[in-house]
Amino acid sequence: MTDIEERSQGRASAELLARDAEHRSGLWEPDTVFVRGDGALLYDLEGNEYLDCMAGIAVASVGHANARLASALADQARRLIVCPQNLGNDTRTAFVERLFRHVPAPLNRVFLCNSGSEANEAALKWARAATGRNRFVAAKRGFSGRTLGVLPMTWEPKYREPFGPYTMDVTFIRYNDVEELRAAISEDVAAVLLEPVQGEGGIHPADEAFLHAAREAASAAGAVLVFDEIQCGVGRTGTFLASEAYGVEPDMVTLAKGLAGGVPIGALLMTDAVAASMPKGGHGTTFGGNPLASAAGLAVLQEIEERGLMEHARAMGERLMEGLRRIGGERVREVRGRGLMVGVELKEKAAPVIAALKREGVLTIAGGATVVRFLPPLVIDQAQIDEVLLRTARVLAS
Numbered sequence: 001m002t003d004i005e006e007r008s009q010g011r012a013s014a015e016l017l018a019r020d021a022e023h024r025s026g027l028w029e030p031d032t033v034f035v036r037g038d039g040a041l042l043y044d045l046e047g048n049e050y051l052d053c054m055a056g057i058a059v060a061s062v063g064h065a066n067a068r069l070a071s072a073l074a075d076q077a078r079r080l081i082v083c084p085q086n087l088g089n090d091t092r093t094a095f096v097e098r099l100f101r102h103v104p105a106p107l108n109r110v111f112l113c114n115s116g117s118e119a120n121e122a123a124l125k126w127a128r129a130a131t132g133r134n135r136f137v138a139a140k141r142g143f144s145g146r147t148l149g150v151l152p153m154t155w156e157p158k159y160r161e162p163f164g165p166y167t168m169d170v171t172f173i174r175y176n177d178v179e180e181l182r183a184a185i186s187e188d189v190a191a192v193l194l195e196p197v198q199g200e201g202g203i204h205p206a207d208e209a210f211l212h213a214a215r216e217a218a219s220a221a222g223a224v225l226v227f228d229e230i231q232c233g234v235g236r237t238g239t240f241l242a243s244e245a246y247g248v249e250p251d252m253v254t255l256a257k258g259l260a261g262g263v264p265i266g267a268l269l270m271t272d273a274v275a276a277s278m279p280k281g282g283h284g285t286t287f288g289g290n291p292l293a294s295a296a297g298l299a300v301l302q303e304i305e306e307r308g309l310m311e312h313a314r315a316m317g318e319r320l321m322e323g324l325r326r327i328g329g330e331r332v333r334e335v336r337g338r339g340l341m342v343g344v345e346l347k348e349k350a351a352p353v354i355a356a357l358k359r360e361g362v363l364t365i366a367g368g369a370t371v372v373r374f375l376p377p378l379v380i381d382q383a384q385i386d387e388v389l390l391r392t393a394r395v396l397a398s
């Protein structure tokens with residue numbers, strides 16, 4: 001047993017997890033209790049330190065215990081927490097204006113909500129309003145969320161099939177297969193929804209030709225093109241939207257995860273034309289656009305701008321990917337990614353390697369059965385990347 005394994009089986013953790021198990025839904029079985037963070041570091045109840053290359057699945061964009069984010073939340077909480085979107089709010093407006101400094105035209109409107117699934121559901125609803133159609137095109141290995149509204153667009157059969165049948169008509173095409181894509185987009189399609197870099201599916205960046213073909217075919221069929229940037233957006237790949245690097249203009253983009261640094265948020269970005277298609281009162285939300293999430297979002301955008309975190313993500317991502325490629329070896333099939341969205345595809349199951357990395361003090365997460373995903377906070381520094389590489393090399397050599 002390594003040091004971390006021995007110490008993390010301390011009594012305090014075991015007791016807390018036993019109490020926790022009394023009321024858990026049964027979906028998860030955590031074995032470690034995290035109590036504190038600092039940038040790209042996490043600490044468990046026994047005081048073990050971990051390099052966090054998971055970031056709550058691409059959420060802790062500006063790092064744990066970020067001082068600006070913490071102050072913004074505390075200040076806003078003392079001023080005003082509740083203010084629905086039928087009432088104006090100064091912090092929300094400041095956040096939205098700041099957001100559109102980073103969002104390319106013609107995206108010009110936003111619906112704020114509370115999660116990725118909610119943002120995608122809103123996109124599907126707006127697509128139906130804009131086209132009057134009910135057929136959708138999505139990609140194999142794509143992940144759109146777990147609520148019943150978006151589950152029909154999530155490809156993984158073990159997530160989707162037990163909860164069908166669904167009333168939406170969805171065609172799944174092979175990601176990066178231009179011919180299949182073109183063949184699927186006919187004039188009864190409401191929307192084509194694609195991740196510019198697939199996350200849960202195992203870190204697969206789109207080919208340029210694929211996203212351009214999606215734009216052309218959607219326009220020709222009168223369908224709307226939606227990019228799901230819930231995992232790859234908000235600077236993680238080196239540009240604010242991952243799709244910017246492809247030079248393709250979508251009609252809608254969904255964001256969530258890293259947008260408010262850990263405070264629940266979702267955002268659907270739309271063109272004027274798409275936004276106008278929804279009748280007044282056609283959609284809504286109680287918590288969406290609340291001042292607390294808006295204050296968090298504003299602080300995240302300020303951090304990204306002032307600390308140059310998009311350029312940093314690009315540079316750190318390149319260092320991480322190059323280092324992982326150098327480690328390579330018998331067990332590695334491929335290293336791929338964009339910025340700080342990196343996947344190591346193994347020739348074996350990922351779970352044991354992820355567990356071994358955790359014992360070495362590196363938190364990662366699977367992307368499909370054989371891919372180890374590295375999604376650290378955008379603030380991770382060079383020395384920390386090098387330490388991640390050192391420990392990964394040790395695990396892959398064992």
Ligand SMILES: Cc1ncc(COP(=O)(O)O)c(C=O)c1O
Binds near residue numbers: 117120
């Ligand atoms: C690309 C993508 N879309 C949608 C979702 C769903 O987001 P949420 O879990 O916030 O509902 C996720 C979550 O992992 C995601 O990665």
